[in-house]
Amino acid sequence: MFAESLISHFETYLPFEEREKKLIRERISYRKVKRREHLLRTGEICRHYTFVVKGVLRMYGIDGNGKEHNILFASENEWLSDISSFHATQPGESNIQAIEPTEVIQIEQQDLYHLYINIPKLDRIFKVITEEKYVELQNRVFQSISSTAQERYLYFLSKYPSLGSRLPNTQIASYLGITPEFLSMIRKELVAK
Amino acid sequence: MFAESLISHFETYLPFEEREKKLIRERISYRKVKRREHLLRTGEICRHYTFVVKGVLRMYGIDGNGKEHNILFASENEWLSDISSFHATQPGESNIQAIEPTEVIQIEQQDLYHLYINIPKLDRIFKVITEEKYVELQNRVFQSISSTAQERYLYFLSKYPSLGSRLPNTQIASYLGITPEFLSMIRKELVAK
DNA sequence: ATTGACCCATAAACTAGTTTAAGAAATTAA
DNA sequence: TTAATTTCTTAAACTAGTTTATGGGTCAAT
Structure with missing residues (x-):
């Protein structure tokens, strides 16, 4: 059953009793997302916390000139939401x-709040998950103010080796804050070495 | 007493009973930090979660060439730690x-864990605090991949109006990921308008 | 009052990254 | 299988931001 991938994710943090697992199963839903399908668009209310079972999602913003910029990717066993x-x-x-055909588990706001109240350790777990994501983002901010595009690209590859080959380079360039043309140049230079 | 500024900070999230306040008072310490004094340096273990009562701290990293880059500032009523x-x-x-003479309240790891166990709502509160900081960082990442230095500077001023006048421009430039010279140019352009 | 450390501004030469354009290669849809 | 769309590459002209150097202003400490 789909819920088990979420429960085993939670159990990498703390053990759960059957009573608690039951509560969780009652409050989550499963959804398939097609390649290029949107779960959320600018101006909409984000109704879910989304957990990726399989596939890759991207979260992106749109700048004043209408250009898209990738804020982050979420692949297997990662959470994503416009918090x-x-x-x-x-x-x-x-x-x-x-970005790929993707399967997700989703929790709505009222259900998540209900779970927080009835399973206090979920507060603890989401505190830890958020701290982990916070540290990742902080490292990325440090990179962005201290490193060249080539260094940022190598850091991305070392941090997310699977995504490096799984994603089109245009998506990676957008994540790094450079143009696809310049990424192409960087890759050429790296191959030359 | 110094503890009250921390407790009233917590109570902006959830109410506390006297029993809980007592537990907190027993587990925190107060410290004055001189201008330019360090609370943490590269290679050290970060032993505390630090809450700023008065003043401003900066967290910075050092790149491969020995240059410092400001990751963030923490002023009154903000938490800071190398998580x-x-x-x-x-x-x-x-x-x-x-950056200024600063007063902080600190909690050591064992004390914080002790508080998490005995006051479960602290898990909730720190989950929310971390989510708030996460959102801030995510906005900053979006800025850094989508905006010019001038836009990033204006965003910084709008987000932290007091820091804009309180901090030396060198510190702001380091936070924005540009040289002080270029910030100087940006400011000149902005004045000209 | 004077030194020294730091902070800010200006300007010229330089470099990292963008823009535009155009063609080749790879994927996807029909 | 072919047409259509997206993706990747290359190159030239351009722009945003850096580097180096120089000088002036401010403030805390002697």
Whole structure:
């Protein structure tokens, strides 16, 4: 059953009792997302916390000139949500789209709050998950203010080796904050070495 | 008493009973930090979660060429820690230094864990605090891949209006990922308008 | 009052990354 | 299987941001 991949994800943090697993199973839903299908668009309220079972999602923003910029990717066993839109129940800026055919588990706001109340250790687990994601982002900020595009690309490859081959280079360039043309140049230079 | 500024910070999230406040008071310590004094240096284990009562701290990293880059600032009522070093009890890369004379409240790892166990709502509160900081960082990442230095500077000013006048421009330039010379040029252009 | 450390500004030469354009290669849809 | 679309590469002209150097202003400490 699809719920087991989520429960075993939770159990990498803390053990769960059957009673708790049952509560979780009652409050989650499963969804398939086609390649290029959107889960969220600018101006919509983000209604779900989304857990990737299989595939890859990207979260991106759109700048003043209408250009898309990848904020992050989420692949197997990762969480994704426009957190501020989700908690405030307000329209947000973010977009979420599948890059590959993707399967996800989703929790709605009221269900997640219900679970937080009935399974206090979920507060602990999401605190830890958010801290882990926070550290990742902080490293990325440091990279972005201290490193060249080539260094950022090598860091990305070392951090997400599978994504390096799985994603089109245009998506990676957008994540790195450079043009696809310049990424192409960087790759050429790296091969030359 | 110094503990009250921390407790009233917590109570902006959830109410606390006297029993819980007592537990907190027993587990925190107060410290004055001189201008330019360090709370943490590269290679050290980050032993504390630090709450700024008064003043401004900066967290910075050092790149391969020995140059410092400001990852973030923490001023009144903000938390700061090298989270991964703190939880892993392992040496980290980060540095934390006072920009102004600063007063902080600190919690050591064992004390924080003790509080998490005895006051479960602290898991909830730190989950929310970390989510808030996560959203801030995510916005900053989006800025860094989508905006010019001038736009990033204006965003910084709008987001932290007090810091704009309180900090030397060299510190702001380091945070924005540009040279002080270029920030100087940006400011000149903005004044000209 | 004077030194020294730091902070800010200006300018010229330089470099990293963008833009535009155009063609080749690879995927996807029909 | 072919047409259509997306992806990748190359190259030339351009722009945003760096580097180096120089000088002036400010502030805390003697």
